[in-house]
Amino acid sequence: MVRRKLMGRLAPYLLVLPGWLWLVIFFVIPVIAMLSLSTQTGDLIDGFTQTFHWQNYLDGWNEYHVEFIRSVIYGAIATILCIVIGYPVAYWIAFRGGHRKSSLLFLLLLPFFVSFVIRVVSWQFMLADNGIILEPLKAIHLLPADFHILATATAVVGGLTYNFVPFMILPIYVALERIHPEVMEAAGDLYATRRAAFRRVVLPLSMPGVFAGVLLTFVPAAADYVNASILGGTDQTMIGNVIETEYFTNTNYPMASALSFILMAALLIGVFIYAKVLGTREVLDMAVA
């Protein structure tokens, strides 16, 4: 009896146990290991020893704050572009897609069945100084001969936007799709023009989707290194590239770990403030007022 009761009480916890194990093995343990690594000193040959050298963090910030700030700016611009491009697309699919909605969503995701790196490389190929786009334009003197896109901030931000825009479109689509058609009709019935109906009803109701989309695009975009390394030049280095170099080229594991932690902490704090300040409920109230 008692055993049965105990099992009954424990059952919910036992059920989530695999999830917790997963989290501990693949997230908590690596994070602790990395945290420990970030304050060690030494090198790959002689080995690293734990010396609680917190100085790594300060050195990391002092040396690479430009890349940090650049990452945040690129990430932010890419996120804004994703909203500007993604919202109308999501709107169009949700309200004008008719019975083709699911095919349209599939088409949207189709390029993403191709490897991330291949996609970025194909952009590199297309945007090359003498590539299939720029060369003809230069040949007819529409562009100066030394014009280039690769190795500019435009190329990197463009790449980020391209790669993360589906993560903006999908949550906005879901939010829009959930709006009952009669709710929009009601707005029209109550003398709202199309503009007013959008501003007062559709937009506020889709904001949760936009918030989710911002999280899903900004975090990976700010931490990305593939776009900057393939489409960018030396002036477009992002913090992801620095971490990669510290880790693989310089084998300075403590520094790489410290930088990763600074990035993680910065993003977490950012997300936390964002959620606190723009909590769904409050934003909705703001939109209505």
Added chain:
Amino acid sequence: MITSAPEQANPVGHSAGGPPAGPTPPETATAIELVRITKRFGTGSRAVAAVDDVNLVIREGEFFSLLGPSGCGKTTTLRMIGGFEQPTGGEILLHGKDVVGTPPNKRDVNMVFQSYALFPHMSVFENVAFGLRRKAVAGSEVKRRVGEMLELVQLQGKDRRRPSQLSGGQQQRVALARALINRPRALLLDEPLAALDLKLRQTMQIELKSIQREVGITFVFVTHDQNEALTMSDRLVVMNEGHIEQVGSPREMYERPRTRFVAGFIGTSNLMTRSIASMDGTTAILECGAGERFVVRDAAALGAVPGGKIDVTVRPEKITLGTEPAGGEMCSLRATVTNVVYMGAWTQYAVRLADGAELTVFIQNATNSEDAAERGAEVWLGWDPAHSLAVAPQ
């Protein structure tokens, strides 16, 4: 019951069969008029007419119901009046002006949606104020009118709640207030009570009706519940498969259904298809067994001819049960009681005629409860010929 000669019985029968049609005074203005309205969905061979060539006049200030089975085109009709659907043919006149092509926000009617369609991100106050705000009514005026409106629908003190924090009935009232506050010339309601449980629904029926009387606005009310339509409406239309079966007051619809469909849809009816033995003027005398009598007045208009068939119905409560033929002019048929259900104020009898037709009879349990016929008993059904109602086959 003693009946006099047919010539004298006629006026009596008439008053029993329903009051003179159209109690509405002639000065009543037309609020909404549909002229040959048709709506087809789809194109080419797959096109279906949801509403087919409908003519309808709805009068100023009346409570008018659109009644019919699921899929008969009630919602489509209402949505065309509201401007959410464009007719494929015909005219819609709102207070004399053709509004086909006019968007909903330019029409002087408001809609209460079946799903209520409240704005989930706004408070009750903002929901109700929405229309006034779009019309740029001054803030103090908005506040006053929303307050009044919430009082009318008994939602005082709930103005800061969100729709999700209200019960179904309360949400329904918000939807009503949100539409009424704009003082439309007509209010369109699409099955507004369908989502409520029976008890609340009955309360809201009464409330809705009293609100309608109070504000004096034309209500166009869609329902597939015949009881609701009968109890609430000044007049109603019964629709079937996109066309109109009959328009009239609840009493007319019940006492004098014109088609088989209306007779079957409204109330309980005893529909029979019988052969005509002979005609006496416009009265059809139906084929019967020995000692039986079954006549239908005013049958000629429906094309009754000797030897032909006629669809006829008798309401269950108009029939009496007796041990003897009713005699005189009364209709009188032999039957066997197959079932008896005591229902308090009424007893419901199921009876079978000689030709196998099954009829229902309601007898009020007044004083002579000992007269009740037993199951299996041989009885005589009797009714006034005025209650033999000829109906169009379809």
